[in-house]
Amino acid sequence: MQLVDLATSLVRNLEPETAHRATIQAMKRGLGVPAQRPPGADTHKVKLPVSGLELPNPIGLAAGFDKNAEAFSAMLGFGFGFVECGTVTPQPQPGNPTPRLFRLNEDRAVINRMGFNNEGLEGFVDRLSAREQGEGKVGANVGANKTSEDFVADYITGMKAVWRYADYITLNISSPNTPGLRDLQGKSALEDLLGRCGEAGKALASAHGFLPVFLKVAPDLKDVQIADIAAAAKAAPYLHGLIISNTTLARPVTLRSPHKGETGGLSGTPLMEPSTRVLAAFKGEIGDSLDLIGAGGVASVEDVWAKLAAGAQAVQLYSALVFEGPGLIARILAEL
Numbered sequence: 302m303q304l305v306d307l308a309t310s311l312v313r314n315l316e317p318e319t320a321h322r323a324t325i326q327a328m329k330r331g332l333g334v335p336a337q338r339p340p341g342a343d344t345h346k347v348k349l350p351v352s353g354l355e356l357p358n359p360i361g362l363a364a365g366f367d368k369n370a371e372a373f374s375a376m377l378g379f380g381f382g383f384v385e386c387g388t389v390t391p392q393p394q395p396g397n398p399t400p401r402l403f404r405l406n407e408d409r410a411v412i413n414r415m416g417f418n419n420e421g422l423e424g425f426v427d428r429l430s431a432r433e434q435g436e437g438k439v440g441a442n443v444g445a446n447k448t449s450e451d452f453v454a455d456y457i458t459g460m461k462a463v464w465r466y467a468d469y470i471t472l473n474i475s476s477p478n479t480p481g482l483r484d485l486q487g488k489s490a491l492e493d494l495l496g497r498c499g500e501a502g503k504a505l506a507s508a509h510g511f512l513p514v515f516l517k518v519a520p521d522l523k524d525v526q527i528a529d530i531a532a533a534a535k536a537a538p539y540l541h542g543l544i545i546s547n548t549t550l551a552r553p554v555t556l557r558s559p560h561k562g563e564t565g566g567l568s569g570t571p572l573m574e575p576s577t578r579v580l581a582a583f584k585g586e587i588g589d590s591l592d593l594i595g596a597g598g599v600a601s602v603e604d605v606w607a608k609l610a611a612g613a614q615a616v617q618l619y620s621a622l623v624f625e626g627p628g629l630i631a632r633i634l635a636e637l
């Protein structure tokens with residue numbers, strides 16, 4: 302058993318949020334991080350056609366693990382092709398009361414209602430801007446403060462702050478844990494958001510250079526909503542791709558864990574099938590006009606292939622790390 306796997310099994314016996322904090326602290330210090338990226342980490346290169354994003358391999362760390370941009374170097378060291386930091390909001394905020402993170406061991410799933418707990422843009426940007434060149438691709442996932450009176454203005458504040466330091470930006474409108482946020486997926490709200498953020502993106506690109514922007518959507522969408530979101534995304538003045546998907550509010554009947562009734566977003570294995578179905582539906586609407594990144598339930602090389610077959614050019618994972626530890630990435634890369 303490798304040191305990192307041993308550490309993973311120790312950490313799994315801790316209360317989930319304590320375990321997460323301990324992991325981030327260890328990663329910040331580089332503990333257990335391999336001296337070299339594992340085989341395959343830089344030999345499965347992909348270039349996303351619309352955004353032009355060049356990735357050393359198509360497996361990314363999804364947002365929410367490194368909310369404050371503290372551990373991206375370590376996570377790249379484990380072999381991820383890209384790491385998405387955030388969600389970061391303009392102002393620091395505490396998030397929801399604890400407990401707010403639950404492991405569903407029997408289901409290989411997680412429920413979280415974190416509520417965008419994060420330290421705000423200032424420190425996030427400091428750490429991102431201190432990044433060493435060539436360290437790997439790092440995205441910045443931006444969101445809105447819970448008490449904000451103008452959610453769209455918060456996204457624009459985020460875009461402006463991270464533009465010069467990130468490799469791409471994600472507009473996260475799909476967290477189920479900030480009241481009203483998912484309403485931004487509605488047709489006219491989305492057109493307003495993509496219009497205003499798009500104009501901001503165009504201005505930032507002409508001032509500081511091109512940067513791809515992605516929109517992250519929920520899996521809980523009916524066909525007509527998928528069609529509306531796809532149409533708005535295609536018509537947006539400055540948007541290069543979609544990340545499909547965030548966590549789900551659904552509770553499949555197959556869930557067995559005692560925590561299945563907790564409020565929040567469900568992720569991990571039970572999300573694989575529904576999120577891949579929504580990804581394929583978006584692919585049908587979008588064709589080749591936007592890049593698609595698939596997230597939700599990825600835990601094996603077969604899951605990676607399934608997302609790529611459904612139309613994604615790259616994938617992201619998070620929950621599988623809770624059960625498998627970061628050594629999972631080397632194992633997937635070895636089979637890719």
Ligand SMILES: Cc1cc2nc3c(=O)[nH]c(=O)nc-3n(C[C@H](O)[C@H](O)[C@H](O)COP(=O)(O)O)c2cc1C
Nearest residue numbers: 363364365388413546547568569597598618619620
């Ligand atoms: C504890 C936790 C926190 C998360 N926080 C965020 C977040 O801040 N922003 C975001 O866009 N997605 C967040 N997510 C969603 C993940 O990025 C991902 O979209 C989702 O978990 C599906 O992937 P998975 O099944 O591999 O975990 C979070 C997920 C978990 C489990």
